[in-house]
Amino acid sequence: MILVTGATGNVGRHLVGELLCADAKVRALTRDPATARLPGEAEVARTDEMPLDGVTSMFLNPAVFWTGLGDALERARDHGVRRIVMLSSSAALDDDPRNAIGAHHLEIERAIEATGLEWTFVRPGEFATNALAWAASIRAGEPVREPYARARSAPIHERDIAAVAARALLSDGLVGAKPVLSGPEALTHPEMVEIIGAAAGIPARFEEISPEQAREEMLSRPYMREGIVDALLRVRAEAVDRDVEISPEVERITGRPARTFAEWAADHF
Template structure:
């Protein structure tokens, strides 16, 4: 029995069908199914009879708390595949490391088999631009010319499935990226071509971004977290492409264009 946390989310909705098609028994854990990381009894029910766990805690400053809460209850579990984030534990990435490093360390020091997946920026983040695309307005660019190795969530799910279903990736840490580095302007140009619609970007300075997020009611700590992320990308800190998806799947990762064609057409 494989427990999939975040089963209805960006990765989980692709992962669950892959596991079912493989013949695995799957239990989905999400709030829709009545499960809650903050409810010990709920976690006990979710883990009953489970041998393997796909661990994806909701993003935010509760990630470490939720990771550790589930691991504490995972008495009879043999393997955990955890979704972490690119650069976890590296200097300059203290904020995301605070989310994910405690769970990573708990797995490494445990008797469990584990695989840690550290994806970069998701291709599906571009869905946040749909209001501008539909209104014919410029798409905000917070990263300047900074680039990401944008990864398709389907590829993250496919890698996770291999780690869950086989022993080939036990005690491995993979940084998951797409095959190319793209800045926001390049992503928007691809979307323009795929959709057959003229699209433009507008650069948003850190001060403009801060003012806009505060005006929307975002807590100041969250705003500063977001701005730190923008700064890292602007300065080239996330310009990373690896071969880890290909190493696991035996094929190249999907391009951003492929994601756009599959998702938006």
Template structure:
């Protein structure tokens, strides 16, 4: 049995779909199973990470592996891992971040969150695989409201370069680590990226092409950025986030071949992602 936390998130849902397609037994943890709309073969179970240990333990009965997403467990990582170990989990595949690397800015709060997550997993004594993706293609959903409203998108740093990774590719690497029972993955750190560098402005144009529209990006100075431009970034972290983006303007991003080497299939392009997510940018009724 594989337990998946964050089962309704971008990566978690893709992972649940892939595991059930492979006919693997899955227990999908979610705050509201009735609204989760997960595949019928996925055993959706209500999950409250702040619950008492006695209530957490049954969630992991009979499980041997766990997909751990920090956003799903919050500040309760230690308690969740203890319950997982008690239930029989031996191997944890952890969704961490590419910000964890040699020479990283350790004062960055995003670094701290993921460094603490990885350290908690090490403390647990469980076998582990760390997934460290860089920019998520799904971050482009931050522009969805502007795109629904018209053909102009306003934001900073038109020339900021990244290699956005499709959430389905992160899930595919996680699935291989879980389904292969960790062979070649236990103790591994997988750095994950998309296959090519794409600028902020190019991402907007690519989304426009997928929608059959001519979208235009208008660059605004960082000091004029408003919180609604980056709804996925906590307001307190926005200044740090903007400084980090400023540093990658015109700088070639890290590009890895990990997705292909692990799954045997090349990483999906940002064009693929935009086509897969056309409905997310369509006007709402």
């Protein structure tokens, strides 16, 4: 049995599908099973109960444990879980203590390593799904307002993250690995907005704003904290006019090229 935390999230939902297609037994955790809309073949349970009987492998999404892991790792080990695949972040490569995102993921990675269990840490960079925050503005004909217009990244499709995580759970080839994942191309946010507009068949505009304006807007959103906002803005600032390293890991692990941002936009718009 494979336990998937965050099973209704952007990655978790696709991971459940990947595992079921491989005929794996899946227990999917969600805050509200009644509204989960997961495949009937999956056993659905509540996140706060986290039933571990019969579980041998576990997909851990740290967003579910943002306030702390509690005794989750000890319970997993005591119930016979042998492997943990964690949705980490490429931010974990940054040892700057100001990077709250990297520090959070590194803390959990080290806690998992200390259990003595098998592990894999999947480290994607920018999620393409972050661009869903622009959907309302684009559809309303309003500009997408972001700082650092010349910052570049290689956004990755959530389906590719799920595909890598599935292989880490289903086979032994990624035990002890920390694959860094990216999409196949480097793009600026203005270029991403243009691609979304083309996929949606509507005009889409980008408007650059100051980091100060962006910080104020980001802090007004639910679940955004100062440390996270400051880390995100610093990463964007450092990415201005910088070459982006494209990871080959999605294709190496899954046997097919990583999906483009245009493919992601066509899937969502």
